[in-house]
Amino acid sequence: VAIIMDGNGRWAEGRGLPRSAGHGAGARAVRRVVRAAPALGIGTLTLYAFSSDNWRRPAAEVATLMELFERYLVTERETCRRHGIRINVIGRRDRFAPQLLRSIRDAERATAAGRRLHLRLAVDYSSRHAITVAAGSLPRRRRCSFAEFSQRLNRAVHSAPAAPDVDLLIRTSGERRLSDFLLWECAYAEFVFTRRPWPAFGRRDLVRALEEFRSRERRFGRLSRAV
Numbered sequence: 180v181a182i183i184m185d186g187n188g189r190w191a192e193g194r195g196l197p198r199s200a201g202h203g204a205g206a207r208a209v210r211r212v213v214r215a216a217p218a219l220g221i222g223t224l225t226l227y228a229f230s231s232d233n234w235r236r237p238a239a240e241v242a243t244l245m246e247l248f249e250r251y252l253v254t255e256r257e258t259c260r261r262h263g264i265r266i267n268v269i270g271r272r273d274r275f276a277p278q279l280l281r282s283i284r285d286a287e288r289a290t291a292a293g294r295r296l297h298l299r300l301a302v303d304y305s306s307r308h309a310i311t312v313a314a315g316s317l318p319r320r321r322r323c324s325f326a327e328f329s330q331r332l333n334r335a336v337h338s339a340p341a342a343p344d345v346d347l348l349i350r351t352s353g354e355r356r357l358s359d360f361l362l363w364e365c366a367y368a369e370f371v372f373t374r375r376p377w378p379a380f381g382r383r384d385l386v387r388a389l390e391e392f393r394s395r396e397r398r399f400g401r402l403s404r405a406v
């Protein structure tokens with residue numbers, strides 16, 4: 180399952196609060212959803228927390244997001260370790276502050292034995308950048324299978340372990356676009372869009388999205404089973 184966690188700003192503005200309050204509430208929604216995921220049969224959960232294009236936002240908002248992200252890693256590390264949740268930050272790593280980079284490595288190391296849930300937090304993530312890096316890693320003039328390319332793509336974003344393709348992609352807050360998220364990995368993903376803003380998203384919304392997913396017939400190019 181992958182989620183584009185959108186709508187923090189609008190949720191806050193609708194309440195007369197600063198956008199930063201929306202991001203704080205968004206972090207609490209992350210905790211709720213991560214806690215609920217393993218029991219719902221989710222093996223890999225990839226959360227879009229900060230896109231490479233989000234660097235274009237005002238510096239103060241970027242700083243708030245980076246602080247929240249680091250605080251999340253530090254405060255959740257031990258809880259995740261105890262619950263078998265493996266934390267993994269995917270995306271670029273060449274533009275983070277050194278302290279944040281250390282917190283990322285600490286969280287990944289501390290939770291590396293987790294097997295109940297692979298929690299991937301996409302930060303400074305751009306799918307097109309990742310695809311470009313993976314393509315650049317290909318040996319010249321040799322054919323490459325989809326499986327091998329997927330491996331290279333996982334390596335390009337520091338996914339450890341490599342993650343499978345996305346089955347279900349959820350985007351909150353009404354927008355219906357990918358915003359440069361997991362383009363290759365969503366080749367056959369089912370999309371569920373909800374109007375609910377991310378800070379208001381909870382276990383029940385996740386269950387509803389999974390039910391919607393289960394009700395769909397995935398054909399992968401074949402004929403319908405009903406034919």
Ligand code: IPE
Pocket residue numbers: 184185186187188189190228229230233244352
């Ligand atoms: C999602 O909420 C969080 C990030 C993109 C970091 P937004 O901040 O995009 O909230 P809206 O879309 O402006 O409401």
Ligand code: IPE
Pocket residue numbers: 183184185186227228229230233354356358
């Ligand atoms: C996508 O949301 C990135 C995250 C949710 C982290 P944005 O709010 O940045 O996307 P656009 O700009 O509306 O496409």
Ligand code: MG
Pocket residue numbers: 185186187
């Ligand atoms: Mg947004």
